[in-house]
Amino acid sequence: MNPIRSTALAALLAVAGTAVAAQDVTLRFQHFVSPNSANPKYFIEPWAKKVEAESGGRLKIEIFPFMQLGGSATAQYDLIRDGAIDGGWVIPGYTPGRFPEAEALELPFMVTKSAEEASKAAWLFTQKHLADDFADVHLIAAHMHGPGIVHKTGPAIGTLEDFQGLKLRGPSRPATLLLDKLGATPIGMPVPAFPEALARGVVDGGVITWEMSPSLKLDELTDSHTDVAGDRSLYNLYFIWAMNKAVYEGLPADLRAVIDANSGFETSAWAGRAHDTGDAEGRTAMDEAGNEIAEMDADLSGQIEGLGAEVTEDWIAEMSARGLDGAGLVRDAREAVAATVGTEPADG
CATH class of the missing domain: 3.40.190.170 (Bacterial extracellular solute-binding protein, family 7)
Structure with missing residues (x-):
């Protein structure tokens, strides 16, 4: 091959490789309640903005409330697993008997009335007992809401x-x-x-x-x-915030690292804290x-x-x-x- 042409081709491939590495990715996440509810308002939306900011704008997270991408709240886990959506908010208890071990956290008088504390416990318990249950999705957070x-x-x-x-x-x-x-x-x-x-x-x-x-x-x-x-x-009720496993694994390594940095124990605590904030507001609204x-x-x-x-x-x-x-x-x-x-x- 002509050396000049070979050099030009190598340069072109290098540029193309850089473009792939720096690709922008849009992820569509879905939940089943009002965007003004506590978890979307104080966790889901801020989480999405934080991920976008820490990725330098390369990861874009679109949030769809009220199951706007289709399906039912009870089918949310399967929608994520099957790739119909990139990620979303799941209540495993909406499919009774499917995730029986998770029910241990939902038993009467099991957790405290602090949703943040309960959510920290949920992440610890999930890591010990539920990793296999949710092996076909990528888990970002596991949390509890406030007292029923x-x-x-x-x-x-x-x-x-x-x-x-x-x-x-x-x-x-x-x-x-x-x-x-x-x-x-x-x-x-x-x-x-x-x-x-x-x-x-x-x-x-x-x-x-x-x-x-x-x-x-x-x-x-x-x-x-x-x-x-x-x-x-x-x-109390147990939730997971998760994304499609293949989508997560298909992200460039640096973008996976951004997701990883916004996953786990601290992120689960954040999700719980959102419910504590909402509980205080909701009680005041009912009183007023x-x-x-x-x-x-x-x-x-x-x-x-x-x-x-x-x-x-x-x-x-x-x-x-x-x-x-x-x-x-x-x-x-x-x-x-x-x-x-x-x-x-x-x-x-």
Whole structure:
């Protein structure tokens, strides 16, 4: 080959290689709630902007609320796994029985009312027990929301008898197991379906966080909001923030490093902290709307915690029957929670 032509070709290939290495990548992530909800507002959107900034603008993250890219909230994990979307927010509990080990974190009174602390525990537990469960996606964060509150039409819960016959929305299997123990009729449904079910009288109320209350118009659709006493959650919900594995692995190494720098323990804590911020705002909004806000007394809370312990024992037996170490999972979940109680706020 002509030396001049050879040199020119080498230069052209070098330029092309540089262009590939410096390529811009747009990733489309999806979630199922309002962009004004706490996690999108205080975690998802800021996370996307942080990733974009740290990549020098080469990674662009587009966020689509309300499942705008298609599919249902219950199918979100599969949408990510199959590459229909590049990434998104997943509630594993929306597919009961599929990720049973994750339920250990959702058992009654398992985690504290600090979503940041609970989310640190969630990441520790996930690394120990759930890596194989989520092996076909790339995990960015694992976190919990804040404490679940009983929101209902009519007066606040004051006795165990007040639960009798109530049709209450539950988000996960552990939550519905507890509602059943309390004498209510649990109705499992994802959060987007909750307001319409309330408006049509399909349910009398449900358990969900303070932070979701304003976006679901619970100030208009319910009359009272009741929490248990103490520092533990009546129930909680486990989430993952994840992306398609092939998409992640196909990124240039320096862009993968940006994702890696915005993943893990600190990122999970950030996601939880977003819920703490939203909980404070949501509770204030319900109070300003004139709705009844109540806390059960210690005796009633203790009775409910006792029923929650029965749910946990039943769950351990069920997991053991499935060949899983139910008692070990509960022990490790409690240890993860204990390791993060009272820890300093993470940066983010």
